[in-house]
Amino acid sequence: MSPSPSDTQLVAAYRRGDRHAFDTIHARYHVRLERFARQMLKANPAVAEDVVQEAMLRASRALLRDDRQIDLKPWLYRLTRNCALDELSRTRTDSFALDDDEHGLELTGPVALEPEEATARRTSLRETLGDLAALPEVQRHALVRREVDGLSHEQIAAELGTTPQASRSLVHRARTSLVQERDARTADCEGVRADLLRAHDERRRASAASLRHVAHCGACRAFRRDLKRTRQAAAIMLPGPLLFLGAGTVKIGGTIVAGKKAAALAGIAAVGVVGLGTQVYGPGDPSPVAVTSKAVPTGRLAQGQLIPAGTAVVRQEVELRAGAVTRRALTLTCPAGTRVADLLRPEGARLSVSYAPGTVVGRRRAARIVFAPATLPAPARVTVTMLCKRPRGGSIVAPDQRPSSAPTHVVVDGDALLYAAPGGAAIGSLRVGQPVTVRAASGAWRAVTTDTRERGWVRAAALRSTP
């Protein structure tokens, strides 16, 4: 029986192109790494497997990046620890209360603190972790490696595949962002509200510092909301023709009305729905809601985190009139150049809602949104939120969420299903215009990988090759 190859031999084989060598590395270490990750992620051990998968993915890429000598075992443990730290920083503020002593979070140190001081330190830690979680992934990684691991910029640059100067810049930007977030939190509410009032009066966006503060301060958020409502309420008093002034359109109850005055006309034209104003958040704005979507980098965007380039969040608050109405609908429109992505979690009344059949994700700029038939004893308010994304290469999926292979075909059949095997059971659906990569062919069937990394078989007739 031949002895099993050493780690060094496996790394060398993998770098020579032997894909099975990495399978062996995975088989050798993944159980141990999962155990290690579970220990770190005591608050949420269920994600340990995902963390190790992420670490293995990074390892597989990093090993091929250069030929530097690597002591595989400790290196894999470090990668896993960093991924676990990323996961912790991303989820800690949501996953448990830091004030809860049951989780064994000791902040008092060797000298016991006064209760007020301990509470303040817990609050500060919670806020800092929240800020850290809100940083772009690459900045967070660079900062954690520099601050926690004490790595040099040359080492960080090697990990990230960039230059030492870029690593310095990433760490600098991350530190600056953390300081700005802290400043925004502690900013004087009166000063922020004065800036909001000035911006509102001049019909421009408030300063980035004020918006950062608004993302953290519920009272100032309510103040900003009230300002918008005041303007919408005032619009009702305007004579009819002026209601059609403004940029952008909102379609309610089958009637197209103009931008910010939409609410006023909606009250006249609505079929069971009254629009109370549309808000559009673009790149650089703090996200008004948490987003989980393949369209955003890392698949997640925390509430308050800055919206990345090519992405927008469109929100509309609507009032559903009392009584039995079978078809309540409204249309939301994405900013120019972007396309409809996910429908985000509705807030307010618990009424099922969806895109109308015919609204195809990734294809259209406008989405028709339909509420399920229901009898409402009293008017109910719901805030509907939609994610928009600028397509790249025909896909609205964020680059880091896509497969590495370039798409070769596009789906042309709106009812196409993805099958486990030719003629077998279905495992998913495909949408018109979705880019896919054909991996193999068998008669009238094609093995594909979709832009959302789903793999399966599809009828060849449902595909068209991309030019």
Added chain:
Amino acid sequence: MASAADLRRAALAVLLAISMTMAATAPADAARKARICASRTAVLDSPGGFTVGYLFRGDRVRIARRSANRRWVRVTTPTDLRGWIPVRAFCR
């Protein structure tokens, strides 16, 4: 020459045969209705895809098919949208 009654009988036999064939090949879950028991569940355009709707406890959906791994169900929602929801969203 076949009489009108014979033609009617033949046509009925053909229709019966077609309907029996369709019944035999239809998926077991086809057209079945089911109720959502999860507090809230997202409707996806495909498992692992984009969110296209939301359902709440008590909503009734028509089941079209189950996925190969039995973890996902393709449904038609009360808003006539077709999408996928996880099996765990249903009442057991």
